[in-house]
Amino acid sequence: MNSSSAPEPAFDALYRDVILDHYRAPHGKAKLARIDGRADGMNPICGDEVDVHLAVSPDGRIEGVHLDSRGCAISVSSGSILYDLIIGTTPTEARRILAAVKAVLHGGDLPAEPNLGDFDALEGVKKFPVRIKCALLPWTTLDEALRDLESRADAPATSAPATNEGKQS
């Protein structure tokens, strides 16, 4: 069976070393003492799950990001890279990065700005269309966590929270 265990060059564009490094030791595992925004994401097709927790400092920066990923190499490494890119940003900056990542995964070229760090290693996923959802999962979950963060931030400013329903943040 050893003869068949040769390297598989077709996959080296998908499973770059940097991706496998992130997969084996994903960033953002540490739990947060305080959670200001959160979302539990799931890909109903495969059952992969990721929970994203965010904590924001008084000056409005995302000072804490926690990811609990139960998924494949692509979704876990994408979440780990998400941690690196989002930590220390403002929610507005995080949204710009999120938009840039989505644009790349939907077929666009890597932008010069914002800098997407290790995310360039995930570009190979574009050649495997069924796996794009895997790479997107942590990011769509981040989107929900940011919305949760913003809706919580809005809440104290509203004098009558009961009428807050349906309000777009």
Next chain:
Amino acid sequence: MTTVSARPLDVAAIRRDFPILSTEVNGRPLVYLDSAATSQKPRQVIDALTDFYSTSCANVHRSVHHLAERATNKFEGARARVARFVNVATPEQIIWTRGTTESINLVANAWGDRNLAAGDVVLLTEMDHHANLVPWHLLAKRRGVKLQFVPVLDDGKLDLEFAHARLADDGPDRPKLFAFTAKSNVLGTENPVADLCRRAHAAGIVTVVDGAQSLPHGPVDVAALGCDFLAFSAHKALGPMGVGCLVVGRPALYERMDPWQGGGEMIRRVRLEDSTYADPPLRFEAGTPSAADAIAFAAALDYLEALDPVAIHEHEVRLTALALDLLRPMGLRILGTDDPAQRAGIVAFDVPDVHPHDVATLLDGRGIAVRAGHHCAQPLMRRFGVQATTRASFYLYNTEDEVRALAEGLAAAMEYFRR
């Protein structure tokens, strides 16, 4: 196995009947190990579809012109064909549906809403497919029925002691209905359907059997199984997608079933404000049916029945045994029983440190198609403490070489992730 088939399968000849099996994927010959999701189709079935649309296409049970009569005759002939395959007395006991899922939804609505009330117990199992869980969740929301579940043991078998006790309970929690799969789509476990039905009936409990994974492997004898309802799809049994059946074991059950979908074909007389209904089975077939698919399914059953069911079973057991022998020493966690004869055709496993998606992508690169994910059985995945698994499933057209290719591909995938 003590029985030995008189006519072993000529797998090479069978494979020539399936055009897709001689195609390539990613530059390699296709190795199709995902038949539990859907089977491939023989030329005879594809020809039946083409033939219907080329020579007989008309809506059924409506017009009086020549083509309509021909289409209706073929459509009703297919119903009779299914009735013979599942050994029920009359074709009227076969309701055409879109597949297993719609068949079970039909029971939950047409029988469930009529006969079950708040507090009534519906007994299900932990190994059932979402198709045999969610329709009952919806019924529980509509009617307030209570759902109970037969657990699955570590060896992948149902906790039969629990099931027997529940089926013998004559207290207030006595189940009114027992819905369970004949064969698990993840574990491969074959449940003792006839015995469970016999026990249920002794207690007056109505039985619904999900036959999606059992029917593809040879004729199913509803009379011998003694079930009230049997649900299955054509597409897992060499037939086309989009059609399936609900078999009603006893015509008397129709007396306690209400129409569930309204529209053409299911009516007798319609006034603006009310309507009366056609007799069963048409009462439960609102709208234009998938006639071409039903007719092609009859061709699939002809194909299946021309083969020896004992030989099909032996072939699938042999492939499953080989897969277990090759995979066990590789350090994989294989879900379910060690006995290939009790899980023929299905092997789901967890590869340490490699997620099923990554396994499936790497195998796909070798032209090998397997299923990766929760297999529409999330509660069962949770029961075994896994997020997802990789599943290889074998059918009458698979070969031992294909099983070996799977093992080699898995070894390579594990090696690749170890780099």
